[in-house]
Amino acid sequence: MPRVALFIPCYVDQLYPAVGLxxxxxxxxxxxxxxFPEEQTCCGQxxxxxxFDADAAPLARRFVEVFAxxxxxVCPSGSCTSMVRNHYDGLVPAGPGLERVKRSTYELCEFxxxxxxxxxxxxxxxHKVGLHQSCHGLRELGLGTPSERVLPPSSKVAGLLAGLEGxxxxxxxxxxxxxxxxGTFAVAEEAVSCLMxxxxxxxxxxxxxxxxxxTDVSCLMHLEGLARRRREPVTFRHVAEILAEAxx
Amino acid sequence: MTAGHAERAARFAADEPxxxxxxxxxxxxxxxxxxxxxxxxxxxxLRERAARIKAHTRSHLADYxxxxxxxxxxxxxxxxxxxxxxxxxAIVHRILSGRGVxxxxxxxxxxxxxxxxxxxxxxxxxxxxxxxxxxRIVQLAGEPPSHIVLPAIHKKKEEIGELFHDKLGTPxxxxxxxQLTEAARGHLRQKFLAAQAGLTGVNFxxxxxxxxxxxxxxxxxxxxTSLPPIHVACMGVEKVIxxxxxxxxxxxxxxxxATGQPVTTYTSHFQGPIRGGELHVVxxxxxxxxxxxxxxxxxxxxxxxxxxxxxxxxxxxxxGGYSYDWIVPGPIGIVLATARDPVRHASLPxxxxxxxxxxxxxxxxxxxxxxxxxxxxxxxxxxxxxxxxRLTMKVAGLVLGSRTLYxxxxxxARGVGRRAPRGLLYxxxxxxxxxxxxxxxxxxxxxxxxxxxxxxxxxxx
Numbered sequence: 001m002p003r004v005a006l007f008i009p010c011y012v013d014q015l016y017p018a019v020g021l022x023x024x025x026x027x028x029x030x031x032x033x034x035x036f037p038e039e040q041t042c043c044g045q046x047x048x049x050x051x052f053d054a055d056a057a058p059l060a061r062r063f064v065e066v067f068a069x070x071x072x073x074v075c076p077s078g079s080c081t082s083m084v085r086n087h088y089d090g091l092v093p094a095g096p097g098l099e100r101v102k103r104s105t106y107e108l109c110e111f112x113x114x115x116x117x118x119x120x121x122x123x124x125x126x127h128k129v130g131l132h133q134s135c136h137g138l139r140e141l142g143l144g145t146p147s148e149r150v151l152p153p154s155s156k157v158a159g160l161l162a163g164l165e166g167x168x169x170x171x172x173x174x175x176x177x178x179x180x181x182x183g184t185f186a187v188a189e190e191a192v193s194c195l196m197x198x199x200x201x202x203x204x205x206x207x208x209x210x211x212x213x214x215t216d217v218s219c220l221m222h223l224e225g226l227a228r229r230r231r232e233p234v235t236f237r238h239v240a241e242i243l244a245e246a247x248x
Numbered sequence: 249m250t251a252g253h254a255e256r257a258a259r260f261a262a263d264e265p266x267x268x269x270x271x272x273x274x275x276x277x278x279x280x281x282x283x284x285x286x287x288x289x290x291x292x293x294l295r296e297r298a299a300r301i302k303a304h305t306r307s308h309l310a311d312y313x314x315x316x317x318x319x320x321x322x323x324x325x326x327x328x329x330x331x332x333x334x335x336x337x338a339i340v341h342r343i344l345s346g347r348g349v350x351x352x353x354x355x356x357x358x359x360x361x362x363x364x365x366x367x368x369x370x371x372x373x374x375x376x377x378x379x380x381x382x383x384r385i386v387q388l389a390g391e392p393p394s395h396i397v398l399p400a401i402h403k404k405k406e407e408i409g410e411l412f413h414d415k416l417g418t419p420x421x422x423x424x425x426x427q428l429t430e431a432a433r434g435h436l437r438q439k440f441l442a443a444q445a446g447l448t449g450v451n452f453x454x455x456x457x458x459x460x461x462x463x464x465x466x467x468x469x470x471x472x473t474s475l476p477p478i479h480v481a482c483m484g485v486e487k488v489i490x491x492x493x494x495x496x497x498x499x500x501x502x503x504x505x506a507t508g509q510p511v512t513t514y515t516s517h518f519q520g521p522i523r524g525g526e527l528h529v530v531x532x533x534x535x536x537x538x539x540x541x542x543x544x545x546x547x548x549x550x551x552x553x554x555x556x557x558x559x560x561x562x563x564x565x566x567x568g569g570y571s572y573d574w575i576v577p578g579p580i581g582i583v584l585a586t587a588r589d590p591v592r593h594a595s596l597p598x599x600x601x602x603x604x605x606x607x608x609x610x611x612x613x614x615x616x617x618x619x620x621x622x623x624x625x626x627x628x629x630x631x632x633x634x635x636x637x638r639l640t641m642k643v644a645g646l647v648l649g650s651r652t653l654y655x656x657x658x659x660x661a662r663g664v665g666r667r668a669p670r671g672l673l674y675x676x677x678x679x680x681x682x683x684x685x686x687x688x689x690x691x692x693x694x695x696x697x698x699x700x701x702x703x704x705x706x707x708x709x
Contacts, residue, residue, distance in 0.1 A: 008695075012694060013695055014662065016687070017690050017693055018690075020694035021694065021701070024698070036695065038695060041649065042648035042654070044648075046644060049624075050624060050641065051623075051624030051629075051632075053625055058649045062649060136602075139603070139604035139607070139608060140604060146604075147282065148282070148605055150285050174275070176605075178603035180601060182602060185602075187680055189257060190679045190683070191254070192254075192257045192261050194684065196566060224685070225684030225685045225687065226684050229683060229685050
């Protein structure tokens with residue numbers, strides 16, 4: 001039975017506890033022993049993303065200390081996973097601890113497909129779903145093939161969703177355009193950020209999506225905030241929630 | 249602090265129909281690029297090859313430039329070296345004025361835009377006519393280009409009709425692209441015939457052969473260099489490539505990435521002057537050596553100015569070229585502009601969501617979003633964003649770095665947020681809330697609920 005340490009990003013912990021619980025339930029249902037190291041706080045991405053490496057470094061070092069003992073670390077966020085895997089060099093002194101944590105930290109869908117070898121989940125979710133492919137998961141972690149690249153098409157997240165009975169993935173005119181969240185960008189460049197987000201929502205709505213999902217609740221929080229203000233006819237669920245609910 | 253990218257972008261985005269029109273126009277080019285790239289077997293290998301050729305050339309730049317000079321000179325060209333924009337302009341002026349040139353036709357050259365050559369020559373009595381259609385449009389409008397490949401992409405055809413009516417005497421209300429192009433063509437034909445010299449940019453300079461290669465779609469570089477006897481070609485030091493066969497790599501990538509064409513309509517090779525004429529090649533540094541010396545930024549010298557990163561950038565498409573306030577806008581522009589003047593361009597590193605689409609389209613594999621992040625780091629070290637931002641980051645770092653403080657701050661913030669009246673929560677201070685709702689705040693965090701659930705399970709045991 002794989003032992004999994006949950007890495008619950010700070011904003012998921014504080015704002016979206018249901019996403020963390022869905023992640024845990026799903027992993028347990030798939031036979032994992034799930035633990036939550038309570039010493040964890042934040043991976044440091046908010047500071048690092050804004051260029052403040054000196055403020056991010058202590059958090060990164062702390063993360064490596066907290067998670068080094070675990071064989072598998074699983075996170076319901078592509079962006080935070082990428083922070084650990086792709087941006088810790090230079091923040092954390094090189095060494096076996098860092099290398100181990102970089103290797104052992106997975107985004108949830110990636111873990112299901114690559115480590116647990118899940119090809120199809122038994123479950124039912126009779127809804128029209130739009131998949132928002134968050135950029136860091138897609139282009140930094142390689143959860144799928146970005147539309148810019150000339151490589152065989154693939155998507156670990158879409159694969160898991162499409163396997164659910166009754167779930168229809170709607171087809172978007174722009175399958176992987178950024179939603180405009182971008183961390184501090186959401187506030188620093190509020191006008192363009194919101195225009196980008198509204199354009200994404202419009203694409204999902206015209207495609208007939210009832211529910212918009214994705215690997216990152218940060219992007220979904222931005223999109224949902226815009227959609228609720230404008231009373232758009234869509235709801236938002238993290239992919240962990242859909243997978244957990246469908247397989248319940 | 250003066251207005252930065254965010255303010256300029258907000259102005260552009262405020263005209264939503266226009267921002268959407270601009271976005272669609274460039275997205276259309278991105279889709280054409282995708283179709284072309286998909287049709288080339290080994291596209292990704294081609295990008296990798298191009299990146300390696302550029303990296304190799306960079307690491308032997310002086311040798312290849314000197315080899316180019318020897319071979320170009322042997323074929324009868326005159327090679328000039330310019331340390332900066334000022335020297336470049338003075339050299340071009342000296343060549344022209346020494347030969348009594350008062351009428352110059354130019355094909356597209358971002359380098360001469362970078363050096364502000366046009367006003368320099370005009371102030372010294374030389375008429376400069378940009379002959380690329382888009383460049384001519386912005387020149388007539390008295391504007392800089394808003395995109396390096398599509399200089400007038402920000403203008404609608406009706407606006408161009410008005411401009412031509414005003415400047416070229418076309419009938420009022422003309423908005424048919426074909427008729428407008430014909431009008432420009434007739435106007436430019438006179439300029440070509442009257443010109444005494446032609447100036448072009450350079451897409452590639454081949455060290456092995458001493459030839460310069462110029463890619464255009466309108467044939468204007470060819471008209472401008474075959475009618476008048478004097479050809480001045482201006483290039484940045486990074487344009488040199490080692491061998492003629494390397495062209496096969498870059499020419500396959502350039503037009504496909506830039507406009508979604510298999511190749512530019514004209515790819516002209518200039519090896520020595522035309523009979524009885526002169527060919528001058530001006531090689532310009534203007535800050536490029538400083539980029540080369542910087543381990544992180546030197547990769548940006550690989551740029552072949554295709555503009556693909558602009559067409560794909562979701563921020564560029566919705567903020568317009570002028571919002572970058574620099575001759576090269578978009579993702580590569582953020583890197584180049586801040587390398588040149590980090591203080592003036594302090595807001596540019598934030599003009600990106602770091603979505604990485606630019607890296608993925610770049611035909612020479614410049615890791616653009618990593619470089620933009622690196623520019624944020626430099627900006628942060630230099631104190632950009634002011635004391636408030638530094639302090640926010642410091643405090644956030646301290647709170648998030650301590651489990652006790654983090655749990656306490658989270659609980660407090662949620663508690664306050666849940667009880668605060670909407671008017672306060674969505675006050676002017678809240679940039680998030682101008683167009684967006686805040687997420688509903690849960691009473692308990694994940695860790696609280698997790699602990700309770702586990703305790704229940706243990707009791708149930």
